[in-house]
Structures are given as C-alpha cells and as structure tokens.
Amino acid sequence: MTTTQAAPRPGATATQRETAVRVRGLVKRYGNRAVVDGLDLDVFRGEVFALLGPNGAGKTTTIEILEGVRKPDGGEVRVLGVDPARGGRAWRARLGVVSQGEGAPQELSVREVLDHFAGYHVTSRPTEELIAAVGLEEKAGTRIARLSGGQRRRLEVALGVQGRPELVFLDEPTTGMDPVARRQFWELIRGLRADGATVLLTTHYLDEAAELADRVGVIADGRLVEVAPPDQLGADLRRLARVRWTEDGAVREVRTESPAAVLRDLLSGPGDVPGLTVTRPSLEDVYLSLVGAPSTVPTAPEGDLR
Numbered sequence: 664m665t666t667t668q669a670a671p672r673p674g675a676t677a678t679q680r681e682t683a684v685r686v687r688g689l690v691k692r693y694g695n696r697a698v699v700d701g702l703d704l705d706v707f708r709g710e711v712f713a714l715l716g717p718n719g720a721g722k723t724t725t726i727e728i729l730e731g732v733r734k735p736d737g738g739e740v741r742v743l744g745v746d747p748a749r750g751g752r753a754w755r756a757r758l759g760v761v762s763q764g765e766g767a768p769q770e771l772s773v774r775e776v777l778d779h780f781a782g783y784h785v786t787s788r789p790t791e792e793l794i795a796a797v798g799l800e801e802k803a804g805t806r807i808a809r810l811s812g813g814q815r816r817r818l819e820v821a822l823g824v825q826g827r828p829e830l831v832f833l834d835e836p837t838t839g840m841d842p843v844a845r846r847q848f849w850e851l852i853r854g855l856r857a858d859g860a861t862v863l864l865t866t867h868y869l870d871e872a873a874e875l876a877d878r879v880g881v882i883a884d885g886r887l888v889e890v891a892p893p894d895q896l897g898a899d900l901r902r903l904a905r906v907r908w909t910e911d912g913a914v915r916e917v918r919t920e921s922p923a924a925v926l927r928d929l930l931s932g933p934g935d936v937p938g939l940t941v942t943r944p945s946l947e948d949v950y951l952s953l954v955g956a957p958s959t960v961p962t963a964p965e966g967d968l969r
C-alpha cells in the first residue's frame with residue numbers, strides 16, 4: 664500500500680494528528696470468504712476521509728465494524744480510543760452514524776422526527792438549523808412516508824449529525840440526492856470539519872471525494888490498496904502523460920513522462936500538428952487502475968511513436 668500523509672493544515676496542532684480511527688489487520692469472513700482481508704486504516708482527528716471502492720469491496724462491512732454493529736473475525740480496531748465491540752453509551756454518543764438503511768418513523772413529519780431524536784443527545788443542533796442545513800425547509804411539515812428517496816437521505820444525514828458528534832460515519836450519504844442537495848451536503852460536511860469533527864464517508868462519486876476529502880482510501884477485495892490526498896492518488900500513474908495527434912489521417916499516440924520533449928519534437932517540423940492534445944490520467948483513470956478495472960490510463964512509458 665502506498666500512503667501519503669496529508670500535510671497538517673495551517674495552525675494545526677499536534678493533537679490534530681491523533682487518530683480517531685485506527686485499524687490493523689482487520690478481517691471479516693462470511694463462510695470461507697474474507698470480505699475484509701487484512702485491512703489497515705488510520706483516520707486522523709479533524710480530517711475528512713473518503714473510502715472509495717467497487718460494489719462489494721468491503722466498505723460498508725468495515726464501517727459497520729467501526730460503528731460496533733458488526734463483529735470482526737480478526738485484527739485490532741480502535742474508534743476514539745475504544746474497541747467498538749466494547750463501546751458503551753458514552754462512546755456511542757460521541758459518534759454520528761448515517762447508514763444505508765432507513766429508520767425514521769414514517770408517520771411523523773420531518774420536524775417531529777428531528778425534535779423527537781433531539782432528546783437522545785446531550786447537545787443537539789437546533790431542529791430549524793438542521794432542516795436548513797440539509798435543504799428540507801419546504802418539507803419540514805411533511806410526513807416521512809411522503810418524502811422522496813433523496814429527501815429521506817437528507818433527513819438521515821440531518822439525524823446523523825444532530826448530536827454534534829466528534830466522529831461521523833456516512834455510508835454513501837449522497838446516493839439518490841440531486842446535484843443541488845449534493846452541494847448542500849458538501850457545505851454541511853465542510854461546516855462539520857470547520858467545527859473540528861472527523862468524518863469518514865464512503866462514496867462512489869469521485870468528484871465528491873475530490874471536493875471533500877483530505878485523504879482518500881481505495882479499497883479493493885477487502886484491502887486498502889492506496890491512501891493519499893485526492894490530487895496525489897496514483898502519483899506514479901499520473902506522471903505519465905498521453906500526447907495524441909493526427910498524422911496522415913491516423914491518430915498517433917505517445918505515452919511519456921516528458922510530454923514537453925515530445926511536443927518540441929512534433930512542433931519543430933514544418934506546418935501545423937492537427938488534433939494535438941496532451942492529457943494526464945484523471946482521478947477516475949487512477950481509481951479504475953487501482954481497483955483493477957479496464958481504463959484508458961497509461962500503465963508504462965512508451966518511447967515509440969505509434
């Protein structure tokens with residue numbers, strides 16, 4: 664695994680580099696199959712960490728073990744310094760959980776649900792503030808049963824952060840949200856981070872990970888294959904640029920670590936170079952390569968012109 668540590672933010676103190684989540688050698692088996700297979704993970708206090716990975720990679724299983732709702736078969740886990748399998752009410756009160764399920768009573772309105780659950784927390788965010796933060800103002804008086812899927816997801820997010828948690832787990836929080844709601848959610852997460860909360864989220868949206876996360880972890884087959892800030896993920900892959908142009912009616916391509924030299928060569932000749940482009944692998948290319956899926960990412964330098 665390649666690990667790149669996020670640089671401490673300006674003004675960061677040593678305490679901000681403490682781990683909120685520490686996992687070593689985590690294993691979870693169903694039958695003979697290890698769906699989490701020796702996973703190591705550190706999430707630092709105060710950071711937003713995004714777990715990316717294909718369907719079935721083990722993200723939800725890992726998060727549920729961290730939340731204490733699933734028992735591991737091996738390895739060591741500490742969440743806010745506590746083994747989740749032994750975490751009591753005081754520990755649980757420090758966590759915010761937004762899972763993939765639905766839990767709110769269907770017959771209550773959005774406002775009633777939030778008021779109801781406010782009583783479970785020592786310090787609760789005011790209901791109206793939460794409603795505004797997730798953009799449900801127009802649905803505050805609507806019964807849960809009559810909300811759309813994306814509106815329910817917004818309510819679940821509101822419930823997850825209601826108790827001003829130190830550490831928030833969000834499993835695919837923006838699934839089903841429209842683009843406006845997603846951006847509202849991003850603002851909410853930035854606000855939590857600014858307040859000093861730690862956020863661990865899973866997502867299938869690479870733009871979301873790039874927007875929000877201090878660091879991204881890519882999980883495949885139950886293991887973390889790389890951890891890095893989003894713009895440094897797959898640094899080796901990103902060094903390779905692809906230079907393309909059209910010559911004699913055919914597309915030609917070179918993959919190189921030194922595109923400037925290739926360009927100098929091409930442009931030194933007489934006339935224009937039609938269709939000339941230089942591209943570097945996107946986050947999506949890097950991700951696809953890390954999880955072993957087919958992609959257009961260059962995998963090795965090629966000096967020859969094709």
Ligand SMILES: Nc1ncnc2c1ncn2[C@@H]1O[C@H](COP(=O)(O)OP(=O)(O)OP(=O)(O)O)[C@@H](O)[C@H]1O
Nearest residue numbers: 693698716717718719720721722723724725835867
């Ligand atoms: N209770 C269970 N019994 C048996 N297998 C399970 C159980 N729960 C999960 N699995 C399997 O474990 C693997 C990992 O599932 P998990 O939900 O952790 O993946 P994920 O990375 O969260 O996927 P997704 O992106 O689809 O949410 C999957 O192959 C899944 O079928």
